[in-house]
């Protein structure tokens with residue numbers, strides 16, 4: 001029997017910060033699966049910063065979202081009908097047909113998950129794409145080790161909170177920035193050694209106080225002025241892990257880069273960008289290290305969960321403005 005599914009479509013390309021009218025809620029009939037196909041009913045859909053970039057009409061590694069089409073993004077759900085030999089009815093799968101209640105798929109790019117190992121939502125957060133980003137950034141790109149001083153911006157977010165803890169677990173001293181008193185309190189609970197609210201204290205001044213000897217690794221989630229100030233605080237031969245630049249995702253024009261970029265030369269810095277999607281070979285190592293620590297509580301995580309597919313735009317807009325602590329998710333259907 002065909003399934004009715006509500007979905008969020010891109011109504012208009014946002015100019016600057018997205019607003020609710022850039023999105024529309026619509027309904028679609030999902031047909032029964034044909035040969036090789038399956039139908040998924042989603043439990044959680046993810047709202048991620050990179051989706052803002054795909055709303056612009058610029059090509060990157062994937063084409064931009066199309067106006068009038070449902071948005072794609074990370075999601076986890078259950079196979080409710082299947083004519084696909086890899087995924088049987090009842091299986092739980094992580095896939096990229098998010099921002100809708102149900103979807104028809106040919107099974108490509110899907111990954112089965114065991115919902116008895118950890119709460120289902122973690123497959124989109126600490127044990128999914130964002131946790132993996134933190135792992136690759138800290139371990140492979142940043143090469144963080146004992147004795148390093150590490151600065152993480154966006155430290156109370158999905159990636160940042162895990163990056164900060166992974167750095168500490170590797171013996172680093174960690175300074176983290178975030179945008180509210182509640183977030184700073186949580187970071188202190190996580191054991192982050194120095195915290196500051198970037199809305200109240202300029203990063204340059206905070207780093208002078210919290211890392212007077214300078215920083216060895218900067219895990220950059222934010223870009224902009226924060227990057228410029230971090231460059232100024234880098235120690236000789238430090239590493240900058242260029243993970244994201246969220247302070248610029250709503251920009252309507254090209255913005256100047258750090259004015260002190262020449263410090264990369266004089267301090268012999270290494271600045272390396274990365275995209276988590278290029279590092280799938282590291283997923284088993286990531287899970288082997290992080291999953292037991294999530295299970296035994298030595299690595300903590302939080303989720304901010306909004307209910308209802310119709311509230312996905314609100315969750316996304318909120319995430320860009322800092323409404324989330326940890327990973328922002330939308331619950332759109334029943335779990336296991």
Ligand code: NAP
Nearest residue numbers: 049133157158159178179221243244245246247275276322
């Ligand atoms: P998140 O940190 O959970 O949520 C975004 C956070 O950004 C907000 O909660 C807000 O927290 C902060 N923020 C918004 N505007 C800001 C500004 N102007 N200055 C400073 N902070 C600002 O999101 P996430 O999924 O973990 O992503 C974090 C970063 O990692 C993003 O840059 C994202 O693009 C990047 N990322 C990269 C990859 C990759 O493969 N390279 C993969 C995933 C994510 P505050 O309250 O602290 O402002």
Ligand code: FER
Nearest residue numbers: 049050053060061244275276
């Ligand atoms: C992100 C920001 C940007 C991200 C991916 C990108 C997976 C990729 C952008 C591009 O290729 O243009 O947070 O996360």
